[in-house]
Amino acid sequence: MTKFEFEAIGTHWVIDIDKELSSEEESSLLRKIRGRIAEFDFAYSRFRDDSIVSKMSREAGEFTLPRDADKMITLYKEMYDTTEGLVTPLIGQVLVDSGYDANYSLVPKTLSKPPLWDEVIEWKNPTLNLKIPALLDFGAGGKGYLIDLISEILEENRVHSYCVDAGGDMKQKGAKALKVGLEHPNDSEMVIGTIELKNESLCGSAGNRRKWADFHHIISPETLSSPKEILAVWVLAKTTLLADLLTTGLFFTPAEKLLKHFEFEYMIVKPDLSFDKSENFNVELFIQ
Amino acid sequence: MEEQKKSSALIWAVVVVVIALLAYGGYKYTRKETVVTTNEDVVIPPSEVLGGDNPDPDELPVQDPQPAAGSSQFKDGTYTATGNYNSPGGAEQIKITLTIKDDVVTKATAVSIATRPETKNFQGQFVAGFAAQVVGKKIGEVSLSKVSGSSLTPKGFNDAVRQIRIESKA
Numbered sequence: 001m002t003k004f005e006f007e008a009i010g011t012h013w014v015i016d017i018d019k020e021l022s023s024e025e026e027s028s029l030l031r032k033i034r035g036r037i038a039e040f041d042f043a044y045s046r047f048r049d050d051s052i053v054s055k056m057s058r059e060a061g062e063f064t065l066p067r068d069a070d071k072m073i074t075l076y077k078e079m080y081d082t083t084e085g086l087v088t089p090l091i092g093q094v095l096v097d098s099g100y101d102a103n104y105s106l107v108p109k110t111l112s113k114p115p116l117w118d119e120v121i122e123w124k125n126p127t128l129n130l131k132i133p134a135l136l137d138f139g140a141g142g143k144g145y146l147i148d149l150i151s152e153i154l155e156e157n158r159v160h161s162y163c164v165d166a167g168g169d170m171k172q173k174g175a176k177a178l179k180v181g182l183e184h185p186n187d188s189e190m191v192i193g194t195i196e197l198k199n200e201s202l203c204g205s206a207g208n209r210r211k212w213a214d215f216h217h218i219i220s221p222e223t224l225s226s227p228k229e230i231l232a233v234w235v236l237a238k239t240t241l242l243a244d245l246l247t248t249g250l251f252f253t254p255a256e257k258l259l260k261h262f263e264f265e266y267m268i269v270k271p272d273l274s275f276d277k278s279e280n281f282n283v284e285l286f287i288q
Numbered sequence: 289m290e291e292q293k294k295s296s297a298l299i300w301a302v303v304v305v306v307i308a309l310l311a312y313g314g315y316k317y318t319r320k321e322t323v324v325t326t327n328e329d330v331v332i333p334p335s336e337v338l339g340g341d342n343p344d345p346d347e348l349p350v351q352d353p354q355p356a357a358g359s360s361q362f363k364d365g366t367y368t369a370t371g372n373y374n375s376p377g378g379a380e381q382i383k384i385t386l387t388i389k390d391d392v393v394t395k396a397t398a399v400s401i402a403t404r405p406e407t408k409n410f411q412g413q414f415v416a417g418f419a420a421q422v423v424g425k426k427i428g429e430v431s432l433s434k435v436s437g438s439s440l441t442p443k444g445f446n447d448a449v450r451q452i453r454i455e456s457k458a
Contacts, residue, residue: 163433163434168434168436170434170436178433179431179434180434180436181427181430181434181435182436183435183436183437184422185437187424188437190425190426190427191424191430191432191435192422194430194432203436208437234436273421273422273423274421274422287422
């Protein structure tokens with residue numbers, strides 16, 4: 001049993017490995033993981049000035065993205081199309097103008113609608129041709145994708161039973177299911193139910209913690225406001241990238257429509273604490 | 289055996305309430321429409337309510353040979369009952385399923401099996417309103433490996449919020 005615990009990309013990581021590793025194996029594995037996270041952060045973080053996305057916000061042109069970018073950009077585009085543009089990496093500037101910027105000023109300015117995908121992005125793996133400077137934000141799926149990438153590193157190193165958890169979004173693999181509590185959207189000391197996670201990814205999203213002015217971390221590019229009809233969302237899917245992107249997708253687009261394009265299970269909690277869930281979202285709920 | 293009786297009593301109670309509501313709905317409906325027939329038998333004794341549809345022994349959970357220490361009132365498990373009642377138009381049924389764990393109803397569903405359009409409508413409204421609300425439990429009361437939710441917030445964000453709070457008080 002090995003446990004890695006560290007802070008990175010603004011969240012707390014816990015990686016549990018059900019295997020005896022020598023201390024050399026441990027430190028080599030941890031080095032690879034930290035290296036991959038640093039690479040990811042350098043490419044996609046809008047919270048650092050020297051990242052590729054920060055450069056893109058200053059100048060147009062062709063940018064070569066890391067070798068693993070294709071899966072993420074391609075799924076982002078599919079999600080963009082399915083949600084009619086509501087899940088979009090072009091939300092970056094809107095988030096900054098709302099106050100969710102690199103300095104966390106949290107003081108909203110005037111917001112304006114972001115441009116359309118085709119006006120800005122042309123993707124030919126591994127090159128992103130940026131037609132006009134734009135601040136891209138990969139917050140809706142980036143962390144999930146990074147969890148998948150780290151899981152790949154573990155499997156390349158013959159680790160097949162593990163859990164990679166980044167601040168409550170996680171991927172589990174192995175014979176023994178993991179019992180995961182779903183945090184109460186109004187009280188972080190409570191859970192509303194439990195789920196048995198096995199060989200799947202679970203991502204959650206709720207507006208209760210990252211909240212300022214009249215916003216939370218999800219802002220609609222159409223209405224330029226944060227959706228209020230949903231308190232919290234959880235998604236189970238085969239990849240963490242998909243689960244993560246869908247948590248944002250469900251804030252904007254009905255589950256029925258998303259289910260036509262993607263395979264997943266979900267649960268949505270509304271402000272009156274009633275809920276909607278798919279039949280196979282296998283949760284034990286504490287309800288009345 | 290005692291617990292089993294209690295469990296049955298619980299689901300009977302729920303079924304009776306459901307039927308009372310539905311029958312009342314039907315009663316109101318008939319009054320509104322000034323249909324002559326009214327339904328006097330709003331509440332039906334449990335034995336009759338369940339009629340031949342007593343919870344099937346097969347649907348009762350496998351009994352835990354070692355019941356949890358303490359004073360558990362009901363056996364954990366999923367219970368289903370079908371309630372019969374007389375609507376203004378004639379006999380109708382509704383199916384209720386409850387899941388009980390540690391004396392807490394963790395899941396409750398109602399399935400409409402009405403035959404008449406008006407009853408379907410009433411039962412549909414009832415089933416929609418039957419959607420339960422989450423209440424939650426303290427994390428310490430549940431044995432968990434992990435918690436998933438709003439994602440732990442970046443430290444910088446929390447610091448900024450704290451800062452704003454201090455400034456707004458100044």
